[in-house]
Amino acid sequence: xxxxxxxxxxxxxxxxxSFAGGLASIALIYHEVxxxxxxxxxxxxxxxxxxxxxxPGPIAVNAATYIGKRLAGLPGAAVATAFMVGTPIVLLxxxxxxxKFFPLGTKAKHKITQSLRPGVAALLTASALRxxxxxxxxxxxxxxxxxxxFLLLKSKAKDQPSxxxxxxxxxxxxxxxxxxxx
Amino acid sequence: MIKDIFFLFLKSSLLAxxxxxxxxxxxxxxxxxxxWDSLCDIPSLIAVSTSLPGPIITNLSYLIGKSLxxxxxxLTAILGAILPPFxxxxxxxPLLMNQGASNYFVATFLRGGLxxxxxxxxxxxxxxxxxxxxxxxxxxxxxxxxxxLMLMGVHPLFAxxxxxxxxxxxxxxxxxx
Numbered sequence: 408x409x410x411x412x413x414x415x416x417x418x419x420x421x422x423x424x425s426f427a428g429g430l431a432s433i434a435l436i437y438h439e440v441x442x443x444x445x446x447x448x449x450x451x452x453x454x455x456x457x458x459x460x461x462x463p464g465p466i467a468v469n470a471a472t473y474i475g476k477r478l479a480g481l482p483g484a485a486v487a488t489a490f491m492v493g494t495p496i497v498l499l500x501x502x503x504x505x506x507k508f509f510p511l512g513t514k515a516k517h518k519i520t521q522s523l524r525p526g527v528a529a530l531l532t533a534s535a536l537r538x539x540x541x542x543x544x545x546x547x548x549x550x551x552x553x554x555x556x557f558l559l560l561k562s563k564a565k566d567q568p569s570x571x572x573x574x575x576x577x578x579x580x581x582x583x584x585x586x587x588x589x
Numbered sequence: 590m591i592k593d594i595f596f597l598f599l600k601s602s603l604l605a606x607x608x609x610x611x612x613x614x615x616x617x618x619x620x621x622x623x624x625w626d627s628l629c630d631i632p633s634l635i636a637v638s639t640s641l642p643g644p645i646i647t648n649l650s651y652l653i654g655k656s657l658x659x660x661x662x663x664l665t666a667i668l669g670a671i672l673p674p675f676x677x678x679x680x681x682x683p684l685l686m687n688q689g690a691s692n693y694f695v696a697t698f699l700r701g702g703l704x705x706x707x708x709x710x711x712x713x714x715x716x717x718x719x720x721x722x723x724x725x726x727x728x729x730x731x732x733x734x735x736x737x738l739m740l741m742g743v744h745p746l747f748a749x750x751x752x753x754x755x756x757x758x759x760x761x762x763x764x765x766x
Contacts, residue, residue, distance in 0.1 A: 420744075422644075423642050423643075424642060424746040426640075426749075428608060429645075434745050438742070438745055451686070453703050454686055454696070456706060457699040457706055463603050464646065464670075464678075465645070465646045465674070467644050468644055469674055472674070472682075473678050477683075481679075484679055491643070492644065492667060494642075495648055496648070496651055496667075499637075499641055499648075521724070522753050522757040524720060524724065524728070525729070525731045525752055525756055525760070526732075526748075526749040528720070529735035529748065529749075531717055531718075532718065533740055533745065535710040535714050536740060538706060538707040538710060541703075542707055548701060552707070552708055555707075555709070556712075558705070559705075559709055567606060568606075568607035568709050569607040569608075569611075570607070571705055575701045575705035576701040576705070577698070579698060579704075
């Protein structure tokens with residue numbers, strides 16, 4: 408099948424399942440891109456996620472741009488990004504239109520949001536475990552975890568997660584440099 | 590106004606590093622600074638953008654842009670918000686990643702960063718898990734079931750739908766606000 412069509416479908420699905428922001432989408436991206444289509448190796452997936460979280464913009468949109476470009480150049484990047492961003496907007500317009508005819512009470516809306524919560528928790532857990540199992544490939548890096556925990560919870564960088572993540576990368580490089588010098 | 594919207598979202602997307610929730614805080618302040626907050630009901634737009642699927646940043650950009658200047662405003666806001674990351678990833682990523690495999694330091698940098706991402710996801714997950722624990726047994730069991738299904742390689746969207754049906758039918762006996 409046409410690569411652009413596959414990209415559109417894959418990122419449309421990822422977008423539909425990404426509730427509560429980008430971090431939950433990691434599990435979905437992994438499923439589509441690594442398990443289902445084999446577009447990226449697990450190794451390249453890790454690198455991409457790391458880079459996507461360091462750079463500005465939603466992590467899932469960054470992933471869409473990256474994978475779209477790898478597969479089909481500029482048209483691929485544009486299509487994947489457009490479907491990642493556009494799917495919820497189309498959904499929103501559809502819901503807004505439907506609600507005109509079948510109004511939802513506050514209670515029903517609350518119930519729907521509540522019922523999605525366990526799913527979001529599951530997506531986040533699955534995402535974290537995927538990243539954890541891939542980090543086991545080079546367990547020495549796990550020594551950075553306490554530092555990351557400190558940066559994200561206690562330091563001034565806690566409101567700037569990207570900064571904390573870049574610092575983790577920088578420390579890894581500094582350690583590697585020091586190890587070489589010795 | 591269209592131009593203002595475009596540049597406001599361009600700037601916010603570049604400066605608010607770290608995902609949706611950082612962006613929310615940033616844009617709230619910016620809208621107040623421009624005294625556009627009389628034109629749009631920011632708290633309710635935030636509520637809608639976070640309960641929709643998809644990236645929060647672009648959902649919120651669209652909604653704010655739309656309240657300010659209709660559909661054109663919405664599309665302009667999205668364009669402003671995704672242009673910087675699009676260009677950065679488009680031009681920078683291949684440079685880093687193609688040599689990344691061969692360049693030891695780039696690989697080390699990204700691998701170190703990944704530990705940060707993992708801890709960040711774990712922290713966020715733990716907060717959500719705590720909330721789910723308070724929602725009662727059905728919610729918690731469905732959470733465990735969905736996680737196992739996802740890790741077994743079932744499509745997350747499918748697992749999510751099963752969990753949603755279970756929860757909307759039987760879950761959430763003890764509602765929390």
